[in-house]
Amino acid sequence: MIIDFNAYVGHWPFRRLPARSAAEVLDLMDEAGVDVAAVSSLNSALYADPQEGNLELLDDVKKYGGRFVPLAVLNPRYPGWDDDLEECVDSGFKGIRLYPQYHNYLLSDDDCTKLSTRATELNLSVSIPVRLRDGRGRNWMDSARDVATLEVERLAAKLPNLKIVLLESSDVVDTALVEYGNIFFETSRMTSIIGGGIEDLIQLVGASRLVFGSGMPLKYISPALLKIKLLKESEDIKERILWRNSSDLLRLVQNVKRQ
Amino acid sequence: MARIDCHSHIKNKVWDVSGLTPESLLEAADKLGIDSFCCSTLTFGMPTPEEFRMCNEAVLKAMREYPSKILGYCFVNPGYQTESLREIEKRVVEDGMMGVKLYNQYRCTDPVVFPIVRKAIELKVPILQHAGYITDPAEAAEQPNLSNAQDIARLASLFPEAMIIEAHLGGGGDWEWALKNLRKARSVYVDTSGSVIDMGMIEKAVKYLGAERLLFATDLSMEEGVGKILDAKISNDERRLIFGDNMSRILGMRSR
Numbered sequence: 001m002i003i004d005f006n007a008y009v010g011h012w013p014f015r016r017l018p019a020r021s022a023a024e025v026l027d028l029m030d031e032a033g034v035d036v037a038a039v040s041s042l043n044s045a046l047y048a049d050p051q052e053g054n055l056e057l058l059d060d061v062k063k064y065g066g067r068f069v070p071l072a073v074l075n076p077r078y079p080g081w082d083d084d085l086e087e088c089v090d091s092g093f094k095g096i097r098l099y100p101q102y103h104n105y106l107l108s109d110d111d112c113t114k115l116s117t118r119a120t121e122l123n124l125s126v127s128i129p130v131r132l133r134d135g136r137g138r139n140w141m142d143s144a145r146d147v148a149t150l151e152v153e154r155l156a157a158k159l160p161n162l163k164i165v166l167l168e169s170s171d172v173v174d175t176a177l178v179e180y181g182n183i184f185f186e187t188s189r190m191t192s193i194i195g196g197g198i199e200d201l202i203q204l205v206g207a208s209r210l211v212f213g214s215g216m217p218l219k220y221i222s223p224a225l226l227k228i229k230l231l232k233e234s235e236d237i238k239e240r241i242l243w244r245n246s247s248d249l250l251r252l253v254q255n256v257k258r259q
Numbered sequence: 260m261a262r263i264d265c266h267s268h269i270k271n272k273v274w275d276v277s278g279l280t281p282e283s284l285l286e287a288a289d290k291l292g293i294d295s296f297c298c299s300t301l302t303f304g305m306p307t308p309e310e311f312r313m314c315n316e317a318v319l320k321a322m323r324e325y326p327s328k329i330l331g332y333c334f335v336n337p338g339y340q341t342e343s344l345r346e347i348e349k350r351v352v353e354d355g356m357m358g359v360k361l362y363n364q365y366r367c368t369d370p371v372v373f374p375i376v377r378k379a380i381e382l383k384v385p386i387l388q389h390a391g392y393i394t395d396p397a398e399a400a401e402q403p404n405l406s407n408a409q410d411i412a413r414l415a416s417l418f419p420e421a422m423i424i425e426a427h428l429g430g431g432g433d434w435e436w437a438l439k440n441l442r443k444a445r446s447v448y449v450d451t452s453g454s455v456i457d458m459g460m461i462e463k464a465v466k467y468l469g470a471e472r473l474l475f476a477t478d479l480s481m482e483e484g485v486g487k488i489l490d491a492k493i494s495n496d497e498r499r500l501i502f503g504d505n506m507s508r509i510l511g512m513r514s515r
Contacts, residue, residue, distance in 0.1 A: 015435070018459040018492075032490075134455045135395045137432035189454075193287045193481045195278040220456045223486030230290050230482070 001239070003036045003246040004029070004221075005127065006167045006186050006213025009057055009068075010042030012132075014139040019217035022060040026067060032221040034214075035243070037068055038127070038250060040097035042218075044073035045132065050103070051084040058091055069250050071095045071127060075103040076111035085118060094250045095125045099132070100151070101144035108154040116155060120162045125184075125249045127165035128152070132218060149175050156180040163249060167213055173200045184249065186213035187241065188224040192231050199231065207237040211246045260495075261503030263510075264484065266387060266426055266450045266476035267296040269329070271317040273310075274301055276479065281321045285328060291485045293477075294503065299332035299360035299387070306364075308342035311335050315346065319354055330510075332360035332387055337372045344378050351382045357510055358385040358424075367406040367414045367423075376418045383512045385422040387450070388414075391431025398432075407431075408440035415444045422448065422509055427478050429453030429487065434460055438467040445472075448509070451501065452476035456483045461491035461501075470497035474506050 009022050019025050022039075029037055039061065044053030050073040061068035072088035074081045074096055085096070096119050100107055107128070119126050131146045138144075153176050156164055160182055166172070170189035177183050178201070187210055190197040201210060214224040228241055246252075267284065270276045284296055298321065300314045311334050318331040333350035335343035350356040359379050365371050367388050379386045392407040393399040406414075411425050425441065428434045430453025441447050451461060451473055464473055470493065477484030488501055 015457065016459070018462070133457075136391070136393050136398050136430075137434060137436075137455070138394055140394065191482070193290060194276075194283050194479060217458050220458050220460075220487045220490040222490040223456050223483040226291070226482040226486050 001243045002034045002212065003038065003243040003250075003252075004034045004214050004216065005038045005165060005211045005246045005249075006129070006188060006215050007037035007039045008042045008216070008218060009039050009060060010044075010053065012042055012218065013046060014133070014142055017217050022064060022068060025217055026064055028216055028221060029067065032214075032225065034221065036066065036252070037216075038071055038095065038246065039068050040071040040073050045099045045102040049078060050075050051080070051087075054084070054088055054093070058093070066252075069094045069252065071097040073097050073099060074115060075105075076109070076115040077103060077105050081115060082118065085115070085122075089122060089124070094252070095127060097127045097129075100128065101131070101147055107147065107151040108158075112155065113158060116159050116162050120159055123251070125163040125165055127167055129167040130170075131168055149177060152183065153177055153180065156183050165211060165249060168215065170197070173197065173204060178205050181209070184209045184211055184245065186211050187227055188213050188215050188219065190227065192227040198227060199233070202233065202237065207233070207240045208245055210241045211249065212242045260499050261507060262291075262293045262475060262485075263503045263506040264293050264296045264477050265424065265474040265506045266452045266478045267298045268479060269298050269300050269317060269321050271300040271302070271314050274303070279479065281325055281329060285325065287481050288328065291481060293485070295328050295330055297330045297332060297357060297387075297506070299334045301334055301360070301362055305338065306336045308336075308339050308346070311343075312346060315350055315356070318356070319350070322355070331356040332358045334360040334362070335375065336364050337361065337369075337375050338364060340371065340374055343375060347375070347378050347382070351384055351513070356384075357513060358387055360387045362389045363402045363405050366404045366410055368410045372414075373417075376414065376421050379422070380418065380420045385424050385448070385509050387424045387426055390425045390437075391427070392436045393432040395432075408437035411447055412440050412444035415447045419446050421446065422512070424448045424450055424474060426450055427453035427476070428464060429455035429457070429460060429483070430478055430480070435463065438464055442467050448472050448474050448505070450474045450476035450478075451487065452478035452480060452484050454480040454483055456487045458490075461487055462493060465491070465493050465497055470500045471505060473501045475502045
């Protein structure tokens with residue numbers, strides 16, 4: 001069983017992606033052996049009203065049952081996010097994904113605190129990609145920053161019951177983030193062979209705070225899978241990272257079979 | 260299917276990489292099915308002849324400890340022309356190094372580099388040229404003499420016999436820009452290494468350059484390096500060329 005906590009559906013405005021629709025992403029999942037993907041709308045990164053992307057996403061994934069777990073992209077600085085959140089929860093969204101670098105706010109802002117407080121009340125995890133692309137080759141119009149460690153730490157400290165899943169995280173072992181039990185780390189940018197970043201993180205925080213993710217269809221899937229498969233850890237620990245921790249965070253009842 | 264990593268490193272006295280030893284490379288090789296690594300080691304800034312010789316001594320030590328597993332590039336600073344040419348001659352002819360590594364001390368179109376290129380042509384060894392097209396201004400400012408694909412295409416037009424490898428398609432910024440520039444520079448190879456694993460990168464590289472011009476590499480991004488070739492929607496023949504056959508052919512051309 002594999003759950004990919006870091007997946008997307010939609011267009012990326014700066015590059016043609018090989019898979020954009022839910023059907024195309026599902027093909028990728030089947031080829032890679034991924035059973036379930038927690039997906040958010042890429043379109044919502046640049047739409048003024050990200051709720052439109054959420055509705056598109058829902059419409060696209062609903063025919064595939066439990067293979068996709070939709071996550072709602074909300075912008076706490078845009079009016080109506082609270083109504084949008086209620087609508088998303090009623091429609092079956094299982095968590096929230098934030099793109100603060102594209103919606104021009106800090107995780108430590110009051111608006112974000114309000115949204116995150118509501119997420120805590122609803123027992124929804126909040127996942128945040130540190131970045132959606134490598135900045136070295138960015139388009140000149142894409143000036144989004146990488147999310148700073150300090151922002152994440154402030155949010156985690158302010159709301160200790162909020163479950164934060166930090167996607168595309170790397171080099172976290174030497175940061176204060178490991179001290180916060182409510183921060184979970186997605187592994188696609190860590191290493192398992194030379195440098196042993198994932199092993200070090202497991203030693204430090206235990207396996208219960210790591211989740212598998214790939215970044216598909218922005219990124220190839222196999223590198224992320226290799227990182228878990230090649231770990232010098234027990235099958236139990238690998239299972240926790242590959243799906244059990246994600247299943248708990250997303251509150252899934254697991255009975256998903258690949259079609 | 261042989262796997263030759265055409266862009267790897269070992270560390271030296273002044274350039275440390277966490278967890279990197281020849282032994283950790285070989286452990287990675289076992290796990291990822293890599294047969295051999297073409298390694299260099301560098302110092303930054305403007306290394307003196309003493310410093311680049313120290314780098315090459317470190318590589319040579321690893322080559323001797325692990326023959327056939329670790330192959331070596333001779334790293335030089337073209338600004339020290341006489342010493343660089345002497346060093347290349349010695350390392351390739353006497354010590355059996357397989358190529359020349361150039362970093363970012365000079366843009367590759369700077370005439371100071373040309374004697375190095377002529378020497379590599381004479382010895383029939385490739386030049387691995389550190390390169391990238393960094394679009395982020397702050398990042399770009401860190402490497403003012405960084406060569407890009409346009410520079411490499413220009414160099415290739417001046418020296419069509421040279422075997423030039425543009426380093427790390429996945430580590431040098433806008434890789435689509437690089438492919439567009441290198442499409443017609445048919446003597447240039449591109450290594451696929453780097454931490455960037457944008458889906459579709461390898462397929463587009465095959466489309467623009469042909470699999471015959473792509474060389475598998477990691478530049479120490481181990482899982483990324485292997486995984487992107489495994490995932491690419493290309494034929495197994497193309498995968499075989501990229502993973503090892505192309506580099507085998509290049510290695511076989513060296514003057515004996």
